[in-house]
Amino acid sequence: MAIDSSDLSEPPAPSWFTPKRLLVVFCVINMVNYIDRGAIASNGVNGSPRSCTESGVCSDGSGIQGDFDLNNFRDGVISSAFMVGLLVASPIFASLAKSINPFRLIGVGLSVWTLAAAGCGLSVDFWSITLCRMLVGVGEASFISLAAPFIDDNAPVAQRTAWLGIFYMCIPTGIAVGYVYGGVVGGSVGWRYAFFGEAILMLPFAILGFAMKPLQMKGMSHDKNFHGSIHEESAEHIAKERSSYSSFSNQLSRFWQDIKALLLEKVYVINVLGYIAYNFVIGAYSYWGPKAGYSIYQMENADILFGGITIIGGIVGTLGGSIILDRMNSTIPNAFKLLSTATFLGAIFCFSAFCFSNLYVYIVLFLIGEILVFATQGPVNFVCLHTVKPSLRPLSMAMSTVSIHVFGDVPSSPLVGLLQDKVNNWRISALILTSVFFLAAGIWFIGIFLDSADRYDEGGEHAGSAVEQPDVMPLLKNKPATASP
Structure with a gap:
């Protein structure tokens, strides 16, 4: 059989790009993205609003709140504005990943992210910084729905949840x-200058997205068919397939079919509903935490102290939960058991922490609570990836991310700000917010009793999607791969 030399003109993959290096690249990108979230919530960047005392002495405030004269509600809107870009762009990027090299999509998104972060530093009022925060969401959309499937594909089978845990550990750490x-x-x-620094940190990864050689994602087929494949399709069929991808109406129809398929997966839906309630609390914690800590416990260095608690809780909890699930045997029912138990216990400790006036008691109890609630990060995303067929995994991650933001941390930040404007008591606000953790634990508890099947190894959308392409290859060499004889 003759072989077209053009198919062999490029090496299969860069020799230096191993699975662990892929994980490191994704982790650094994820961390920079969430460093931005932490920075805009810090007292040093977010600042304090303008205020006047009863005697008529007024202060100009500090940071974003002071410069733009924002109340707590508007300040909360800034924290949630990224969701607009994420909501619009996530389904688009996930759908395009079926026909376009995902790393090029990531390069485009991270380029937008870099320009938007720099734009935040140049903003002149509430509306200009809000617009830039919206564009930051576009960058996250290009990355977050594609990174987890790649990691799950290339992780050792016995360590899949641990590898996902390492990736998601970058959220609280960042x-x-x-x-x-x-x-x-x-x-x-x-x-x-905090935003300018973030833009500089992300720029090399935006360039890397355009420079990287394509890699195979399970359940996807890109650009060309495989010569000699046992699933080889006729030229006429390929031409029709490519024509259908170029049609906007067919793309839109395909997208809605995929959405319907996700909504019919009861286990996936329950998992995401629990994740929404969970993220409602975590999102508000991450944004209002330093300010609430400063108000309730008079923390002199609230940014550093709250950051330290989050780093320890995030690293220990995320890695611990992921390793425990791997040791339990990574199954969907086991994941739900861990999700509901860890969240329920974490809710008890976090709620109790805010009931004490002593700072040191608060730190101990809240740290234990953070470790427990962050133990969910690996298992919840494991369920998202393994309850759908491979070709739907990017969309499942995209819609999970969109849902937890639209119904979770996006409304929670301004709503908690509105609540605080009304009650003017951060302890009460924190206790009301923390009680939502119990709802998340209850929803995930339901998932234990649902019929579930791990669909990781189901056939992809296209007949030849599981076959290696000459220039698009999996990274993990010890994984079985179908090859043409």
Whole structure:
């Protein structure tokens, strides 16, 4: 059989790009993204609003709140504005991943993220910084729905949840580092420079997205068919397939079919509903935590202290929960058992923490609570990836991310700000917020009793999607791969 030399003109993959290096690249990108979230919530960047005493003495405030004269509700809107870009772009990027190299999509998104972060530093009022925060969400959309499937594909089978845990550990760690980073940079040279620094950190990864060689994602087929494949399709069929991808109406129809398929997966829906309630609390914690801690316990270095608690709780909890699920045997029912138990116990400790006036008792109880609630990160995303067929995994991650933001942390930040404007008591606000954890635990408890099947190894959408392409290959060499004879 003759072989077209053009198919062999490029090496299968860069020799230096191993599964662990792929994990490291994704982890750093994820961490920079969440450093931004922590920085904008820090006292050094977010600042304090303008205020006047009863005697008529007024202060100009500090940071974003002071410069733009924002009340707590508007300040909460800034924290949630990224969701607009994420909501619009996530389904688009997930759908395009079926026909376009995902790393090019990530490059486009991270380029937008970099420009938007720099734009935050140049903003002049509430509306300009809100617009830039919306565009930051576009960058996250390009990355978050594609990174987890790649990691799950290339992780050793016995360590899949642990690898996902390492990736999601970067969320609390990034937020915590962002608190410290925002506090130091904002306090020393001004809040605008914190955003300029983030843009510089992300720029190399935006370039890498365009420079990287394509890699195979399970359940996907890109650009070309495989010569000699046992699933080889006729040229006429390929031409029709490519034509259908170029049609907007067919793309839209395909997207809605995929959405319907996700909504019919009861286990997936229950998992996401629990994740929404969970993220409602976590999102508000991450944004209002330093400010609430400063008010309730008079923390002199609230950014650093709250950041330290989040780093320890995030690392220990996320890695611990992921390793425990791997040791339990990574199954969907076991994941729900861990999700409901850890969240329920974490809710008890976090709620109790805010009931004590002593700072040191609060730190101990809240740290234990954070460790328990962050133990959910690996298991909840394991369920998202393994309850749907491979070709739907990018969309499942995209819609999970969109849902937990639209119904979770996006409304929670301004709603808690509105609540605080009304009650003017951060302890009461924190207790009301923390009680939502019990709802999340209850929803995940239901998932234990649902019929579930791990669909990781189901056939992809296209007949030849599980076959290696000459220039698009899996990274993990010890994984079985179908090859043409």
